[in-house]
Amino acid sequence: MRLASLLGLPSFAAALVGAASFKDCQHKVKESIHDPPRGWYKHAPAPKHHVLELKIALPQPKFPELEQHLWEVSDPNHTRYGAHLSKEEADALMAPHPETLDIVSQWLASYGLAEEDLIRPSANDWVTIHVPVSLAEEMLNTTYHVYKNFKTGESIVRTTSYSLPEILHEHVDLIQPTTMFARFKAFKTTLHWANQAQALVSNSSGGMITGPAGNQVDASCNKTVTISCLRQLYNAVDYNTSATNCNRLAVTGYLGQIANDMDLQQFYQLQNPLAYGSNYTFVAIHGGANNQSYEAAGLEANLDTQVAFGLSWPTPGTFYSTGGEPPFIPDTPGSDNTNEPYTNWLHHVLSQDTLPQSISTSYGDDEQTVPYTYATRVCAGMATLGARGVSVVFSSGDGGVGDGDSNPATQQCFSNDGRNVTKFMPTFPASCPYVTAVGGTANVPETAVNFSGGGFSDYFHRPAYQDAAVSKYLAKLAPGTYEGLFNPMGRAYPDVAAQARNFATVYRGSTVSTAGTSCAAPTFIAFISMLNDARITAGKSPLGFLNPFLYSRGYAGLNDITKGQNPGCGTDGFNATVGWDPITGHGTPNFEKLKHLVLTMP
Ligand SMILES: *[C@@H]1O[C@H](CO)[C@@H](O)[C@H](O)[C@H]1NC(C)=O
Ligand SMILES: *[C@@H]1O[C@H](CO)[C@@H](O)[C@H](O)[C@H]1NC(C)=O
Ligand SMILES: *[C@@H]1O[C@H](CO)[C@@H](O)[C@H](O)[C@H]1NC(C)=O
Ligand SMILES: *[C@@H]1O[C@H](CO)[C@@H](O)[C@H](O)[C@H]1NC(C)=O
Ligand SMILES: *[C@@H]1O[C@H](CO)[C@@H](O)[C@H](O)[C@H]1NC(C)=O
Ligand SMILES: *[C@@H]1O[C@H](CO)[C@@H](O)[C@H](O)[C@H]1NC(C)=O
Ligand SMILES: *[C@@H]1O[C@H](CO)[C@@H](O)[C@H](O)[C@H]1NC(C)=O
Numbered sequence: 001m002r003l004a005s006l007l008g009l010p011s012f013a014a015a016l017v018g019a020a021s022f023k024d025c026q027h028k029v030k031e032s033i034h035d036p037p038r039g040w041y042k043h044a045p046a047p048k049h050h051v052l053e054l055k056i057a058l059p060q061p062k063f064p065e066l067e068q069h070l071w072e073v074s075d076p077n078h079t080r081y082g083a084h085l086s087k088e089e090a091d092a093l094m095a096p097h098p099e100t101l102d103i104v105s106q107w108l109a110s111y112g113l114a115e116e117d118l119i120r121p122s123a124n125d126w127v128t129i130h131v132p133v134s135l136a137e138e139m140l141n142t143t144y145h146v147y148k149n150f151k152t153g154e155s156i157v158r159t160t161s162y163s164l165p166e167i168l169h170e171h172v173d174l175i176q177p178t179t180m181f182a183r184f185k186a187f188k189t190t191l192h193w194a195n196q197a198q199a200l201v202s203n204s205s206g207g208m209i210t211g212p213a214g215n216q217v218d219a220s221c222n223k224t225v226t227i228s229c230l231r232q233l234y235n236a237v238d239y240n241t242s243a244t245n246c247n248r249l250a251v252t253g254y255l256g257q258i259a260n261d262m263d264l265q266q267f268y269q270l271q272n273p274l275a276y277g278s279n280y281t282f283v284a285i286h287g288g289a290n291n292q293s294y295e296a297a298g299l300e301a302n303l304d305t306q307v308a309f310g311l312s313w314p315t316p317g318t319f320y321s322t323g324g325e326p327p328f329i330p331d332t333p334g335s336d337n338t339n340e341p342y343t344n345w346l347h348h349v350l351s352q353d354t355l356p357q358s359i360s361t362s363y364g365d366d367e368q369t370v371p372y373t374y375a376t377r378v379c380a381g382m383a384t385l386g387a388r389g390v391s392v393v394f395s396s397g398d399g400g401v402g403d404g405d406s407n408p409a410t411q412q413c414f415s416n417d418g419r420n421v422t423k424f425m426p427t428f429p430a431s432c433p434y435v436t437a438v439g440g441t442a443n444v445p446e447t448a449v450n451f452s453g454g455g456f457s458d459y460f461h462r463p464a465y466q467d468a469a470v471s472k473y474l475a476k477l478a479p480g481t482y483e484g485l486f487n488p489m490g491r492a493y494p495d496v497a498a499q500a501r502n503f504a505t506v507y508r509g510s511t512v513s514t515a516g517t518s519c520a521a522p523t524f525i526a527f528i529s530m531l532n533d534a535r536i537t538a539g540k541s542p543l544g545f546l547n548p549f550l551y552s553r554g555y556a557g558l559n560d561i562t563k564g565q566n567p568g569c570g571t572d573g574f575n576a577t578v579g580w581d582p583i584t585g586h587g588t589p590n591f592e593k594l595k596h597l598v599l600t601m602p
């Protein structure tokens, strides 16, 4: 790190405080949490030389304007439907105030950080710096510790509070890693080694049963879900996508998850022979891994790529591998575990001129482990993707209304706000109102799977597009139901659902059976990508942010799921019902119906 010569910096507005004087400013607490979330304990002081990748979010004063664009271009009834923003237009609406850029640069310069030491995305709305713990502690008037996780033994370097000179408070939204303990797990729950012979692939010799669209589907689909089954169940058997109309889809990978190419080809041979030999684009972000040895293959990444690309072939696919979480080993120089991968991913994609029109992610964590400020910024990034015409879907989580732990002794269904009250555990980013959250179903006829994440955000208010649907559901609950356990005014999720159990997935050379809403999200995005294919081929815009469409018209092209519940936190959870519900949303796709709906829109 260079020592900045203040003279070398761009000249600042004379009225601003002199750089040297920052150190004399009284610090004021910017953010603090009561305790680390349940499961973490303070282990030891952080090694002073450990290098932190600190990310500083600068306020986006024009975000309300950006959001207004999002609502207009995503509402099929608005005259601007489909008029998505360009990268330049979006960047301008994400940009911080120039004064903010100046004062934050001056503050950093006062600690020896020159402009060359600062990494900024094209919208300039974040600043990333690499500093040792000792300097971060001085800048933020805090003390970092190594925290350990009781269950996993994992270590992370965090603090429960940090401060900034008062004058900076309005110029900084958040700084991480500080108070964030989220771990963003992959949403696949079970894995058992299937007898290869039982992995029924395109098996029509076992008879037929009636699928959700009223058509006949292979009876084997009720036991083993394949690409062919999903096309049959969701009524897209005869639809061929184009390889050349500029429609693309992408899935994301985090936490060192690697999609194995040999597994993918084997999967294609078994489940979509026409796709055999085809490839996808691999994009590494922030050191994202791509070790192609079988031992390094990740089940989550394999599942996501196989389902999404297998269903939508020959639409070109992209796999984003975002790094940022090698295990942290205290005292190992250079060991980095920021584990807040979404900002790195967002910076990368939002800096591209063109983007895949459909993107799916199957990772998340309990909302309360994600600081409100960070959740708000990541959610704003998702809104920006929507405004640029990207359909962004997330799996809704695998814990029902809870955290997926059925053992009351280790369950996390307690608020982390100091009150320690029992409450349901909404999942982020599914709880962000600018994404489409996908819950899970199983069997034919389809019922909700009991692990399907669903509920109500404690951070985000209920957006207008789902007011009618969610109010109707709430009105059906007996008075006082789960009072205090959830926030009835919050953004409710999931929005939709898809099959989430018994997926025949190829993993390290064998077919295994996989479950989780991680199955549902890549399935749903593939059908959305097919809808985008149909619209683009017809000379129309891509669908972009889906929810205003889904709640105003799209639900008519979804199979309503009315059976099942999602227990958690010692309760039976919510019920699937006629109409929207917080387990399966508006339901699973009927592609032909949806295609008709989207082709009759402007
Ligand atoms: C830093 O925090 C301590 C209390 O934790 C406080 O006494 C001290 O004044 C603070 N320093 C500055 C520069 O604000
Ligand atoms: C939106 O447009 C549809 C189709 O033209 C119409 O039936 C519906 O009433 C409109 N909804 C609103 C809220 O204007
Ligand atoms: C197809 O399903 C039937 C009945 O479930 C089973 O007997 C048969 O072995 C299956 N065929 C293949 C190729 O798996
Ligand atoms: C599908 O499987 C479920 C659970 O095994 C069973 O209850 C249901 O009857 C089956 N559906 C059909 C159409 O056979
Ligand atoms: C879709 O592609 C398959 C395989 O190339 C072909 O047999 C079929 O006729 C095509 N369907 C339509 C509707 O074009
Ligand atoms: C697929 O593309 C990746 C890079 O995107 C490359 O490393 C790999 O060798 C390709 N695989 C095949 C089977 O062509
Ligand atoms: C790839 O993974 C394998 C198995 O985990 C490991 O033995 C090998 O060293 C890795 N290769 C690289 C280049 O990291």
Ligand SMILES: *[C@@H]1O[C@H](CO)[C@@H](O)[C@H](O)[C@H]1NC(C)=O
Residues within 6 Å of the ligand: 035, 414, 420
């Ligand atoms: C919160 O309450 C639960 C249940 O009463 C208890 O097991 C747990 O230790 C409490 N946690 C804290 C941080 O007080």
Ligand SMILES: *[C@@H]1O[C@H](CO)[C@@H](O)[C@H](O)[C@H]1NC(C)=O
Residues within 6 Å of the ligand: 406, 450, 451, 567
């Ligand atoms: C969820 O359903 C599975 C069977 O599909 C069952 O084994 C499990 O016990 C159920 N979990 C809960 C929490 O009810």
Ligand SMILES: *[C@@H]1O[C@H](CO)[C@@H](O)[C@H](O)[C@H]1NC(C)=O
Residues within 6 Å of the ligand: 477, 478, 481, 573, 574, 575
């Ligand atoms: C779910 O349905 C059951 C059976 O109808 C009912 O007893 C229960 O109260 C319902 N639960 C909720 C949360 O609506």
